Amino acid sequence: MRQVAILSGKGGTGKTTVASSLAALAGRAVIADCDVEASNMPLLLNPEIRERREFETRKAEIEPESCIRCGLCIEECRFDAIRDFQVDPVKCEGCGVCAYICPTGAARLKPRVSGYLYVSETRYGPLCHADLLPGESSSGRLVSLVRERARAVALERGLDLILIDGAPGIGCPVIASVTGVDLGVIVTEPSMSGLHDMERALHLLRHFNVQPLIVVNKYDLNIEMARRIREFCDEEGVEVAALIPFDEAVVEAMLRGMTIIEYESKGRVSEELRRIWSIIQKFL
Numbered sequence: 502m503r504q505v506a507i508l509s510g511k512g513g514t515g516k517t518t519v520a521s522s523l524a525a526l527a528g529r530a531v532i533a534d535c536d537v538e539a540s541n542m543p544l545l546l547n548p549e550i551r552e553r554r555e556f557e558t559r560k561a562e563i564e565p566e567s568c569i570r571c572g573l574c575i576e577e578c579r580f581d582a583i584r585d586f587q588v589d590p591v592k593c594e595g596c597g598v599c600a601y602i603c604p605t606g607a608a609r610l611k612p613r614v615s616g617y618l619y620v621s622e623t624r625y626g627p628l629c630h631a632d633l634l635p636g637e638s639s640s641g642r643l644v645s646l647v648r649e650r651a652r653a654v655a656l657e658r659g660l661d662l663i664l665i666d667g668a669p670g671i672g673c674p675v676i677a678s679v680t681g682v683d684l685g686v687i688v689t690e691p692s693m694s695g696l697h698d699m700e701r702a703l704h705l706l707r708h709f710n711v712q713p714l715i716v717v718n719k720y721d722l723n724i725e726m727a728r729r730i731r732e733f734c735d736e737e738g739v740e741v742a743a744l745i746p747f748d749e750a751v752v753e754a755m756l757r758g759m760t761i762i763e764y765e766s767k768g769r770v771s772e773e774l775r776r777i778w779s780i781i782q783k784f785l
């Protein structure tokens with residue numbers, strides 16, 4: 502089984518446009534949407550939900566009647582999640598230290614639903630995706646569950662490719678998106694911040710021994726920066742798979758809930774996306 506992750510140093514670079522189009526071109530693949538905080542793939546692929554599971558986490562709570570206000574939990578909580586003998590559920594990581602050290606049993610861990618994990622059907626194959634509820638942390642763990650479920654679905658259906666729409670940025674959810682993948686496609690934009698974000702994503706892929714591939718989206722909005730990105734990639738020995746031009750058809754396709762491949766199959770953007778897919782196929 503091979504796994505390809507589509508990444509970007511930050512949101513809004515066109516990562517999901519590329520990922521959904523690759524899903525359309527691949528045909529037989531499991532799609533794993535690992536952007537669990539702002540899942541976009543379902544908006545484009547109009548999925549029919551077949552399975553929904555609760556994502557449970559644990560958070561600490563302090564029972565005021567049993568608390569003797571010794572302050573031990575406040576001292577020992579590494580996440581600074583306890584103030585005035587009350588737990589801030591947004592900061593609490595559920596590590597359990599307070600419950601372990603509390604002399605009276607006032608601090609306890611309680612399970613709660615922090616999100617949902619789905620398996621859905623789309624016109625391009627099964628989609629594993631998730632929703633992390635607002636204010637909840639643990640997105641890295643939820644990403645790992647999405648990937649685990651995607652592997653199981655691939656095995657059940659005899660599909661040998663998983664296409665991952667990675668979480669944006671370079672934090673814990675992205676690390677969970679790229680560990681163990683075969684190829685990482687970094688989608689960037691022609692700007693200084695785009696170059697900087699791409700460098701960071703490249704560093705991350707190299708750290709995890711993942712082969713990188715670069716895609717510059719909307720390259721013609723700043724041809725000079727697109728040239729600098731290409732030069733940087735040449736110096737680093739990283740392949741630039743495609744320079745995708747800006748095209749309003751991409752937005753029009755999105756508004757209609759279609760991938761650009763479906764909306765304008767013979768357009769310039771689709772041509773570049775086909776080029777990326779053929780490079781990926783050769784690699785795989």
Ligand code: SF4
Nearest residue numbers: 568569571572574603
């Ligand atoms: S350790 Fe237990 S008893 Fe002490 S302040 Fe915290 S909750 Fe209260």
Ligand code: SF4
Nearest residue numbers: 578593594596597599
């Ligand atoms: S479970 Fe861990 S993070 Fe949460 S309040 Fe207790 S010590 Fe802090």
